[in-house]
Amino acid sequence: MSTKHFINDPTHLVNTALHSLTLTNPNVALDSDNKIIYRRPSDAPQQVSIISGGGSGHEPSFAAMVGPGMLSAAVAGTIFASPSAEQVRNGIMSRVDTEKGVLVVVMNYTGDILNFGMAVEKAIAAGQAVEMVVVGDDVGVGRKKTGKVGRRGIAGTVLVLKIAGALAAQGRSLEEVAKVARLTAANIVSVGASLEHVHVPGRVIDSSEALAPEQVEVGMGIHNEPGSSREKLELPQLVERMLTQLLDQSDKDRAFLNVNSNEVVLLINNLGGVSVLELGGITTEVVNQLSDKYNIRPVRIISGTFMTSLNGQGFSITLLNVVNTDIGGPGMIELLDAPSEVTGWSAPMQKTSWEAKNTATRTDTAGTNKETQPSGLQMDAKHATSVLTNALERVIAAEPEVTKYDTIVGDGDCGIGLKRGAEGKFTKTPHCLNVL
Incomplete structure (x- = not known):
């Protein structure tokens, strides 16, 4: 568990992080008293407003998803704690357009359900048209343990927000937007895994939560x-x-959804601390196993950082079972592909690129068929092999020391580069000597 942070005051951390969004996205403003990021008033046509939010620590969810094509506002709590009902009420009543109604999307956590739900009830009592959709997509904990509480909400929520946001941007009614949001939420399953718990800045370290060095926790939540x-x-x-x-339908404790659509969307989500390089390897493994073991070939593969657990060393897998929206179009895929102007949705591939299914490659075979001509050089192959072997072994043995000094004066890759080159020469040397 990493306990070192650049900002150790959690209040200052949340406030400055929210303010940063107004610096990177000119479309949004900050109500600092209520921790609300909201779209600035504009001349854009009226649409259903969509509000989401929850505890901080899950960035870019939710505040970085405010902007054209996604959210109208996001309400933030402290780290891993729900915003208050009054914060949410202010968001509904005074920070978004209400003429065409408001849709509130919240993840299935007790604090969020209570506080967002109370705010929605107050807004309805004040005469506002408001609908609320709850997302619970996590299958990491089965029915027996979740009981009446139900599944937790995790990264699949982002797909609900994207689809609902795109539909609202097209001017659809509150009834239609809420219907499609609920339909999307009902057709999503997610599960996460992590190598370690995360440390919340400002909190006492609880070493009893730590995983053993070789362990991974399957199904760990985002808090x-x-x-x-x-x-x-x-x-x-x-x-x-x-x-x-x-996907296992025989596991009645977790068979929440039969993923049987001809179109499936795959979302690989970084929990915050996985390198881009490693996330790429994870994505390839997931795609290969879906194809080989389940004959599932997703029509969209989205990989990136969408809903984190601070700097969590883990990832989650989400599958969206694409179904007919039953509103006379557009479909879920079209809504996912629709443009949005937010900093938190990192899926830049356009619909035309996906549907082109271009498999063309370049194969440069120039010069590969030329025969190698003898050089005429004469040498004692046995002696040359002995000398080269000795030199290569010394290069390999020197790797730790070379790496040590290159880390001081360079970028630390010289030693390993020399070692790999030397190891490669061991397999090439006999061939080279035969040619000579």
Whole structure:
């Protein structure tokens, strides 16, 4: 568990992070008293306003998803704690357009349900047209443990926000936007996994929560909630376990959704601390197993950082079972592909690129068929092999020391580069000598 932070005051951290969004997106403003990021008034046509939010620490959800094509406002609490009902009420009543109605989308957590729900009831009592949609997509904990509380909301919520936001931007009614949001939420399953719990700035460290070095927690929530198990699993086995929890219809404790659509959307979400390089490897593993073991080939593959758990060393897998929206169009895929002007939705591929299904490649074979001509050089192959082997072994042995000094004066890759080159020469040397 990493306990070092650049900003250790959680209040200052949340406030400055919210303010930063007004610096990077000219479309949004900040109500600092209520921690609300909202779209600035404009001449754009009236539309259904969409509000979401929850505890901070899940960025870019939700505040960075405010802007044309997604949210109208997002209400933030402190780290991992719901905003108050009064904050949310202010968001509904005074920070968004209400002429065409307001849709509130919230994840299934007790504090969020209570506070957002209370604010919605107050707004309705004041005469506002407001609908509320609750998203619970996590299958990491089964029915027996969740009981009446139901599934937790995690990264699948982002797909609900994107689809609902795009539909609202097209001028559809509150009834239609709420209907499609609920339909989307009902057709999403997600599960996460993490190598470690996260440390909240300003809180006392609880070492009892730490995972053993070789363990991964399957099904861990986005607030350090326990998952289904802690095990020693390599990535292929971990992905297999996660996909089983998502797709196995024989597991009645977790068979929340039969993913049987001809069109499936895959979302790979970084919980905050996974490198871009490693997330790419994870994405490839998930896509390969979906194809090989389930014959599922997603029509959209979205990989990136959408809903975090601070700097969590984990990822989540979300599957959207695409179904007919039953509102006379547009469909879910079209709404996902629709443009949005927010900093938190990082899926830049256009519909035309996906549908082109371009498989063309470039194969440069120039010069590969030319025969190597003898050089005429004479040498003692046995002696040359001995000298080269000795030199290469010394290069390999020197790697730690070279790396040490290159880390001081360079970028630390010289030693490993020399070592790999030397190891490669061991396989090439006999061939080279035969040619000579």
